[in-house]
Amino acid sequence: MQPVAARQSETEPTAQPIIRVRGLVKRYGAVTAVDGVDLAVNPGEVFGILGPNGAGKTTTIEMIEGLRPPDGGSIEVAGVDVVHHPERIKHRxxxxxxxxxxxxxxxxxxxxxxxxxxxxxxxxxxxxxxLLDRVSLTEKATARVSTLSGGQLQRLSLAIALVNDPDIVFLDEPTTGLDPAARRNLWDIIGSLKAEKRTVVLTTHYMEEAEALCDRVAIMDYGRVLACDAPRRLIAQLGPAATIWATLDGPALDEAALRSLPGVTSAQFVDGEVELQTEDPETALTALLQRVRQAGGQVERLTVTSATLEDVFLHYTGRRLRE
Ligand SMILES: Nc1ncnc2c1ncn2[C@@H]1O[C@H](COP(=O)(O)OP(=O)(O)OP(=O)(O)O)[C@@H](O)[C@H]1O
Ligand SMILES: [Mg+2]
Structure with a gap:
């Protein structure tokens, strides 16, 4: 199977959405789990809902599936009003x-x-x-379900999701708890669903998964969608932001000195390593090297990474998803 990580085809923004959600609200007592969500999913795209634990991803996706009644808003899936006729989309x-x-x-x-x-x-x-072949479970056909590993169970539940040959597939954290190889295997299967022109809506809290798989992602936090676009467009909106990691040898520089370097927006030490955030990597890098040399030290190890979805999340929420 082809690796899918590099695939990043964007669907036409003008396409008639196959899923249209407006003003979706769900409350559990005092908790507003979903707080006015608007979403539009285009036919044939892999659409991700990305957010931390408790963001409202499952509640949102299960309302779209017709499994939980919303307290407010409208949901249309393949032309069906799911709020009033959830049974009419079951076969799709x-x-x-x-x-x-x-x-x-x-x-x-x-x-x-x-x-x-x-x-x-x-x-x-x-x-x-x-179907078993499709999810690489052929040799487990006669095994009891109770004997399957976590990754095998995930693949079995994916096969169940495909049993009615649906054109819209909802996957709620399909790779949570899987090791990297099992995750890649599921990514390949999801890529093959897209190749068959099925629409895939998945939730995840893995940034790299959203980046690798999804044509577009909605970033969700506290029941709201904070941003929704193609991962590379969300990242590009941050500008040429980058993180510089450096291990310094010689006289120690303090965080304040690093923070005052031109081009640097924040600086901290993480496990003895310098972490600099910058909107202007070239300026920041030059300034860092100069400053370290002036102090009589040298840079031992240097890594510059450009922005990722993780930075997009940080930008919109003020915190890291990993925390
Ligand atoms: N059936 C329920 N009864 C009461 N509260 C609920 C129920 N389902 C969800 N919630 C609450 O709604 C909020 C959103 O939960 P939800 O399961 O949708 O989040 P999530 O983004 O899917 O999180 P996770 O990544 O952990 O799966 C949480 O505060 C949760 O405790
Ligand atoms: Mg969930």
Whole structure:
């Protein structure tokens, strides 16, 4: 399979959205989990909802799927008013829930066959085995669900989401808790869904996942969408921002001295290493090298990284997603 990390085709912004959400609100007692969300998803795109724990991603996606009734707002999916007729989109959508209680004593093949039957779709052996092949679970066909690893369970729940051959697929944190190889495997499967012109809506709190997979991402925090665009456009909006990492040898410079360097917007020591934020990497780098040399020291190790979605998140929320 082709690696999908480099793919970054953007869908036409003029396309008629297949999902249109306006003013979506959901409250749980005093908590407003979703606080006036507007979203438009274009057909055939991979659309990401990116945000920290408790941001409202699952609540949002499950309202769009017709699984939770909203307290306010409108949801249209493939021309269907989901708020009033959630049953009318069931045959068009595939859903991978964040938490799934699977029938543990069934075998993988039995479980998938059961879901196919529930959906009144083709439950033939060849169809089921085709789905298992697609998610690389062929050799687990006769294993009990209870014996699967985390990554295998995620792939099984993805196969279940595809059982009715949906043209819109919702994946709620499809790679959380997986090791890097298992994550790449799921990325490839998601890439293949896009190649088949399916629309994919996924939630994640992994920045690099959103950057690698998504045509567009909505950055969500405290129930609101703070920004929504193609990852590279969100990053470009920050300007030529960069982070400079340096290990200094010789007389120590303090944070205040580093912060006062031209081009530097913030400076701190992290595990003995200097971390500088800058909007003007060239100026900041030159100034840092000069200042260190003046002090009689030298720069031992130097890394410059350009802005990422992580910086976009920091820009909009004032904090890092990793915290
Ligand atoms: N069924 C519920 N009853 C009460 N509160 C809820 C319920 N579901 C969600 N919440 C609250 O709504 C807020 C948003 O939760 P939600 O599960 O949508 O976040 P999330 O972005 O999916 O987080 P995570 O990354 O942890 O999955 C949280 O404060 C959560 O505690
Ligand atoms: Mg969630």
């Amino acid at each position: 959508i595939g859903v991978q829930l964040q938490k799934t209680a699977l029938f543990e004593e069934l075998t993988v093949r039995e479980l998938l066959g059961l879901f196919a039957t529930l959906y009144l779709t083709d439950a033939s052996r060849s169809r089921i085995d085709g």
